[in-house]
Structure formats: C-alpha cells, structure tokens
Amino acid sequence: xxxxxxxxxxxxxxxxxxxxxxxxKLPPEQQLAAELGLSRNLMRExxxxxxxxxxxxxxxxxxxxxxxxxxxxxxxxxxxxxELLRGDTLLELTEVRRLFEPVATGLAxxxxxxxxxxxVERHLEAxxxxxxxxxxxNEHDAAFHRAVIAATGNATxxxxxxGIASRTLRARVWRGLVDDHAADRTLVEHEAIYQALAAGDxxxxxxxxxxxxxxxxxxxxxxxDRDGAS
Numbered sequence: 685x686x687x688x689x690x691x692x693x694x695x696x697x698x699x700x701x702x703x704x705x706x707x708x709k710l711p712p713e714q715q716l717a718a719e720l721g722l723s724r725n726l727m728r729e730x731x732x733x734x735x736x737x738x739x740x741x742x743x744x745x746x747x748x749x750x751x752x753x754x755x756x757x758x759x760x761x762x763x764x765x766x767e768l769l770r771g772d773t774l775l776e777l778t779e780v781r782r783l784f785e786p787v788a789t790g791l792a793x794x795x796x797x798x799x800x801x802x803x804v805e806r807h808l809e810a811x812x813x814x815x816x817x818x819x820x821x822n823e824h825d826a827a828f829h830r831a832v833i834a835a836t837g838n839a840t841x842x843x844x845x846x847g848i849a850s851r852t853l854r855a856r857v858w859r860g861l862v863d864d865h866a867a868d869r870t871l872v873e874h875e876a877i878y879q880a881l882a883a884g885d886x887x888x889x890x891x892x893x894x895x896x897x898x899x900x901x902x903x904x905x906x907x908x909d910r911d912g913a914s
C-alpha cells in the first residue's frame with residue numbers, strides 16, 4: 685500500500701467512525717495533517733482522491749466537506765466507468781442487468797404509487813410517439829426504466845442500475861433496433877412491464893422485465909458477433 689493510500693484510509697476512518705459525519709467540514713489542512721501524522725503533500729493527494737470518489741467535496745473559498753454520502757453521490761461514478769466498457773465486457777454488463785433489473789421490477793410492482801405509475805406510463809407513451817427518432821427513443825427508454833426502478837424506493841438499487849444502464853449502449857441498441865425494424869417488439873415488452881406494474885403483480889412484472897432484458901442481451905450478442913466477423 686502506498687503512502688497516499690494509507691493517507692486516504694486515515695481520512696476514510698474518520699468518516700466511517702463518525703468523527704467526520706456527512707456534511708462536516710474538515711479541519712484546516714495543516715491541522716488535520718498534524719493530527720493524522722501526515723505530510724501536507726500526502727494530505728492534499730488523499731483529499732484529491734476522496735474528492736474524485738465523491739467522499740469529499742471542495743467548496744471554493746469555504747473549505748473541504750464530507751459529502752452527503754448518499755448512494756446517488758457515492759455510486760454515481762459507476763456510469764462513467766461503464767461507458768468505457770467494450771466487447772465481451774458489454775455482455776457481462778447485460779448479464780448483471782439481467783440479474784438485478786427483473787427482481788427490482790417485481791419489487792416495484794408491490795410498491796409503486798399511482799403517481800409513479802403515471803410517470804412510467806408517460807414515458808411509455810412518449811417512447812411510442814418517438815417512432816424512428818433514436819435520440820428521443822433512447823431518452824424516454826432510459827426514463828421509463830428509471831421510473832420503474834425508482835418505484836422500489838431503494839436508492840442504492842436505483843443508482844446501481846442507472847449506472848449499469850450505459851447511455852451509449854442504449855443508443856446503440858435503439859439505433860440497431862430501428863435499422864432492423866424491431867423497435868415495435870421492444871415497445872410491446874415495455875407495455876407488458878407497465879401492465880404488470882398496473883396490476884401490482886410482482887411475478888408477472890419480474891417475468892416481463894426478464895424477457896425484455898434477455899431480448900436486449902440476445903440482440904447485443906448477435907450484433908457483437910456480427911461486428912467481430914466483419
């Protein structure tokens with residue numbers, strides 16, 4: 685472990701122990717470095733790393749603070765990492781989605797409110813209206829799934845699935861579906877998810893979501909094989 689890693693761990697220990705709770709302002713750099721037995725250079729490197737990982741935030745002219753440490757803050761970097769995945773790792777990503785999203789959709793069916801269901805329906809209708817506009821299809825597809833998962837009331841799950849659902853990959857899939865004249869099938873699958881949510885049927889919602897994610901995975905696998913062969 686490098687000296688910088690050790691410095692990072694020292695600050696993380698203060699956060700984990702509650703000595704620096706969410707929203708707390710860190711002591712001045714020199715003071716904290718002395719308290720932790722670190723050089724100021726190591727302190728700066730550790731703080732920079734913890735800012736990147738969203739444990740800390742720098743407020744210009746005010747100081748350094750612990751973030752809210754909420755899932756949507758700490759896990760928001762997952763999406764950026766996912767956007768860099770290529771080839772077979774994209775298939776691994778869809779496998780992860782297939783493991784999580786159907787279960788989450790089943791849970792949503794047991795918890796969704798009337799307002800949340802209306803939001804799901806709104807994006808379903810907007811997706812239908814988008815026709816061959818890939819950008820709008822991608823936008824409302826993402827919003828449709830986001831609204832479904834938000835209905836679970838589980839912020840950690842919602843943030844993880846939002847990160848896994850790569851925007852670039854969604855756009856690629858929609859573009860391919862439009863080119864293959866297969867977008868209507870995806871809309872039918874969305875409709876099935878919505879109807880299961882409206883019925884409050886967890887088993888049916890889980891099955892509909894599994895069918896939908898599996899269809900996407902099969903399409904992606906076929907197109908990656910096609911690209912690799914060309």
